[in-house]
Amino acid sequence: MGLLEVADLSVEFEAPAGRLRAVDQVSFALDQGRVLGIVGESGSGKTVACRSILRLLPGERARIAGGKVLFEGRDLLGLPEPEMRRLRGSRIGMIFQNPSTHLDPLMTVGRQVAEPLIYHRGLSARDARARAVELLRLVGIPDPARNAEAFPHQFSGGMRQRAMIAAAIACEPRLLVADEPTTALDVTVQAQILRLLLQLRDRTGLAIILITHDLGAIAATCDSVAVMYAGRIMEQASKAELLRRPLHPYTRGLIGSRPSAAARGRELPSIEGQLPPLDDLPAGCRFHPRCAHAEARCRAGTVALQPATPAHSTACLRWREVMAA
Amino acid sequence: MSAAGLALGRRWSRLSPLVWIGGGSCLFWVFVALAAPWIAPYDPVAQDLAATLQPPNALHLLGTDNFGRDILSRIIWGTRLDLQMGVLGVVFPFVIGTTIGAASGYFGGIVDMLLMRLLDVTISFPFFVLIIAIVATLGPGLGSFYIALALVGWVSYARLIRSRFIVLKHADFVTAARSLGYSHWRIAFRHILPNAVMPAIVFSVSDAVIDIVLGSSLSYLGLGIQPPTPEWGLMIAEGQTFIATAWWMTTFPGLAIVLLAVGFSLLADGIAENLGLRD
Numbered sequence: 001m002g003l004l005e006v007a008d009l010s011v012e013f014e015a016p017a018g019r020l021r022a023v024d025q026v027s028f029a030l031d032q033g034r035v036l037g038i039v040g041e042s043g044s045g046k047t048v049a050c051r052s053i054l055r056l057l058p059g060e061r062a063r064i065a066g067g068k069v070l071f072e073g074r075d076l077l078g079l080p081e082p083e084m085r086r087l088r089g090s091r092i093g094m095i096f097q098n099p100s101t102h103l104d105p106l107m108t109v110g111r112q113v114a115e116p117l118i119y120h121r122g123l124s125a126r127d128a129r130a131r132a133v134e135l136l137r138l139v140g141i142p143d144p145a146r147n148a149e150a151f152p153h154q155f156s157g158g159m160r161q162r163a164m165i166a167a168a169i170a171c172e173p174r175l176l177v178a179d180e181p182t183t184a185l186d187v188t189v190q191a192q193i194l195r196l197l198l199q200l201r202d203r204t205g206l207a208i209i210l211i212t213h214d215l216g217a218i219a220a221t222c223d224s225v226a227v228m229y230a231g232r233i234m235e236q237a238s239k240a241e242l243l244r245r246p247l248h249p250y251t252r253g254l255i256g257s258r259p260s261a262a263a264r265g266r267e268l269p270s271i272e273g274q275l276p277p278l279d280d281l282p283a284g285c286r287f288h289p290r291c292a293h294a295e296a297r298c299r300a301g302t303v304a305l306q307p308a309t310p311a312h313s314t315a316c317l318r319w320r321e322v323m324a325a
Numbered sequence: 326m327s328a329a330g331l332a333l334g335r336r337w338s339r340l341s342p343l344v345w346i347g348g349g350s351c352l353f354w355v356f357v358a359l360a361a362p363w364i365a366p367y368d369p370v371a372q373d374l375a376a377t378l379q380p381p382n383a384l385h386l387l388g389t390d391n392f393g394r395d396i397l398s399r400i401i402w403g404t405r406l407d408l409q410m411g412v413l414g415v416v417f418p419f420v421i422g423t424t425i426g427a428a429s430g431y432f433g434g435i436v437d438m439l440l441m442r443l444l445d446v447t448i449s450f451p452f453f454v455l456i457i458a459i460v461a462t463l464g465p466g467l468g469s470f471y472i473a474l475a476l477v478g479w480v481s482y483a484r485l486i487r488s489r490f491i492v493l494k495h496a497d498f499v500t501a502a503r504s505l506g507y508s509h510w511r512i513a514f515r516h517i518l519p520n521a522v523m524p525a526i527v528f529s530v531s532d533a534v535i536d537i538v539l540g541s542s543l544s545y546l547g548l549g550i551q552p553p554t555p556e557w558g559l560m561i562a563e564g565q566t567f568i569a570t571a572w573w574m575t576t577f578p579g580l581a582i583v584l585l586a587v588g589f590s591l592l593a594d595g596i597a598e599n600l601g602l603r604d
Contacts, residue, residue, distance in 0.1 A: 088506030
């Protein structure tokens, strides 16, 4: 059995217009030491889905409407809040998109890395500090003993992200949820951070969920990939399979709209149209208004994720034709 | 707090001149209060009926009152009480208001609703009238004054802290703290409060001015410090009868209140300016 198993997870938001379903029956699984990439545009529900794993939904109006999140065999959605708190930061870590705003501006970096150790592991302040310096060295902060005394505003973006990673992995979690960890960083730093995550995975057997809209990051790091669109998973496969043989027009669009050296000088293709608003989702396949392959049966009824091959699922009814195209 | 102080400390070189002037003035008064036994030329309560109502002269730099007591010595000793009123008058409301505001802003919902109704009830009475009523009920004296301030003065702090908490509880670094599994207590007091408390600290410095004036006013009304203890407000009250013939009895204690108040205000403005809380 895997480390994490998410089954039919749905999340709803209370809105004036009624309940909006931001995540609709999402399922995925993850083994120890593996990296799962979740790709999608802004608003596709990928962040909300992953925050539900830690039960960290924004505001009082978001609510998990159904499904299961099995972590180490336990359903996290049924856990009482104090139990859940014990898992956060110790068994499941999370890092965020914007490291500048996700660190406490008035606390030294070393203190912020030491705090989970004091809180979850009961380490003394002195031991936790020593460990924090080691962790800062592990994530590649130069001169960690001196930099532990620095405040976040004295760090560069990449160093802040490293510090946030150090705090998140301080208690050696089994799962790290990384919500667009490289989006706010320079391209050169992005590669360093992704490499750091893989090193940590190799060292500790950490499983990582990498939320991103950057297929390059996926290609560089992930074992398997789930593509999300308008709250649903559209396609799911191993990275190699998905990039080589995408079976959903949306995934093909995403891959096709990446700039590449081969296509230099030509106009960059893009997917026409926009993500539908949650209060006005199209019937049938949610991608059909933007899809070149759509036909009558795509516009009505339910379109569920189904296996095309045992290791490759797609929510496209016409995947055979799409593949042939 | 210590972290906030440190962050401020690191920027000391860019401190506004207001901080230096206001802080210097406050330090001056603290020095006067501490050194009162050594720098006061006379015993502040010793009467000298041979030297009553003398205008400022070489022996009595600021003159004497109707009992022949040295005004300068009484102002110097009075500093102790007036500074104490400024400090203690702020401490209790600050602590109570911060706690209530933090709970209200952090938890929201029913907790917020109940605490805010309590706040509404408190501010529905005019501030000075309520203070005077409480002091009059409890009996004159400094103890009653502090209790009254604690019961009434917390509302401003509660509102300030609450509004900051409402904003900060959704801040990214708070979400990150949640993702590390910290308790509500730890998140509210270790992470949000240090980031929320600065406006309240700035306000408390201006509030101290109001408390000093208020304490003096109560003494003037006979509800605060009792004679013959030297206190600035009381000295003004005592000098009132002689205002036409002995202007120095009221003018100099009044000037002391003004100077102390201006010092506190400048300090508050300076800190606010340095923190970017005001333009």
